[in-house]
Amino acid sequence: MGDRAGLVRVVTPGPVAAVASQAETAFESGAVTPSESRPCPAQPRVLVIDPAPGESAIPELAGLAELGLTPTVNLRRVTDQNLRSEISRRWHSIDIDGFRADDIVAAFENHGGYDALKCRAGIPLTRGAFERLTASTHGQPLRMVAKAASGLDSFDLDAAAERGVTVLSTPGANAGAVAELTIGLMLDALRGVARRDAALRAGDWRAAIDGIPVRSLADSRVGLIGSGAIAREVAVRLAPFGAEVWVHGSPRFTARDAEHWPARWTGTLRELMTGCDIVSVHVPSTAATAGLIGARELRWMKPGSILVNTARAQVVPEDALDAALRDPECGLGHVAVDVFATEGTRFTSPLASNPHTTLSPHVGGMTVQAMKASSAQLLTEISRFYAS
Incomplete structure (x- = not known):
């Protein structure tokens, strides 16, 4: 389906193509005020809730400025x-809790809005x-x-679609x-690193070698x-370890599609869940996938099996x-997760008190290379938005 002005557009590395059907209905009925139909400000402002970290921050902010935006x-x-100090010297800065919608709205109200x-x-x-963010009372809704x-x-x-936000x-x-x-x-779940x-840090050598020998990826x-x-990148990277890999995808993902996968x-x-030693979850959080794996599905798993979730809690x-x-x-023996229902400074999880877990603070995508790639890709898409 082609791109439509004012609809929610989820950018992929290629042309923009994802359109929400409910948003399209709203557009056809006239309920949507397309973002492109509202005039672009002569000097559009952008509120950067969290810039790229470390050395990537300045190039990202400079890139926004080069596109004609005022960060x-x-x-x-x-x-x-x-x-x-460098950011404050070059651009206007504020200090708000970006995880609080009220703080974001207050920033809009205090500074005349942001495009x-x-x-x-x-x-x-x-x-x-x-x-509240799209209210016409803002100089820049x-x-x-x-x-x-x-x-x-x-x-x-x-x-977002109903309010005409891209x-x-x-x-x-x-x-x-x-x-x-x-x-x-x-690897940590298998080897207990x-x-x-x-x-060992507690001085307990006996506890440190408990459970030896262990299973390897090559045995799994x-x-x-x-x-x-x-999911595809995981499959490719598992190949050198010698692991046997199974995949179960969306209804559109067929056996013929899988022929191009290792x-x-x-x-x-x-x-998949009854036949595998390790189950790894890689689906987006949608209405269709909420609770995709619950008590019933976990009881399907093999004795001593491992579940990894780097998707969404x-x-x-x-x-x-x-x-x-x-x-x-239940056969489930260990859980390793990088995503939680409550994240940030208010983090809580029932898994935190369970000894059979490995917890990671949602850092899967936080490598220098990945963040540079994300920033560059996003700047390209922002440029396309303003060019249109």
Whole structure:
């Protein structure tokens, strides 16, 4: 389906093509005010909720300025004092909690609004937030949101469409980085690196060597749930380890599609989960995937099996994982996750008190290369938005 003005657009590395059907209905009925139909300000302002980290921050902000935008940079998550000083010297800066919708709205109200909003993290853009950010009382009501990442589950995309806000993202830019961490979590779950390290630091050699010998990736069958860029990168990177790989993707992903993967296609989720030693989740968080793997599905898993989730917590609820690990009738032996329902400074998780887990603070895509690629891709898409 072709691109339509004012619809929610999820940018891929190629042409913009993803359109929400509900948004299209709203457009046809006249309920949408397309962002392109509102005049572009002569000097559009962009609120940067969280700039690219480290050495990538200045080039990203300079890139926005070169496109004709005037950045206002939120310094809350910029910890390097030299970088904070350099940003404040070159651009207007503020300090707000980007994980609070009210703080973002207040920034709009205090500074006359922003034509665009750029972020990396999953900031909460709810229906109420979009309604307030696009209010005509702002000198520059919001027309575009650009996220240097792939997941859009913290945005109300229907509301964005109804308010005529274009949404850009960068799926695929961090696929290799997330795949690397995924395999790292598999290795830790198999070899017990973190657990053995902690035991040695406590002076307990006996605990450190508990459970030896262990299974290796070469001895394991790995099942991938999902057929997108990250799942494919995991399959490719597993090949040198000698692991047997199975894949179960979306309904559109067929056995013929899997012929181009270093993996065997499985037709059902149950076949994959009952047949694999390690199950790794790589699907987006949508209404269709919420709770995709719960208590029933976890009971399908083999004795001593491992589940890795670097996708979204909503796909595999943490309380279901915790309960399965504590259930002697369930075969699940270890869980490794990089995503949680509550993240940031307010982090809590039932898995934090479970000894059969490896926890990572949602850093799968946070490599220098991946962040540079995401920033570059996003700048290209922002340029296209303003060129149109």
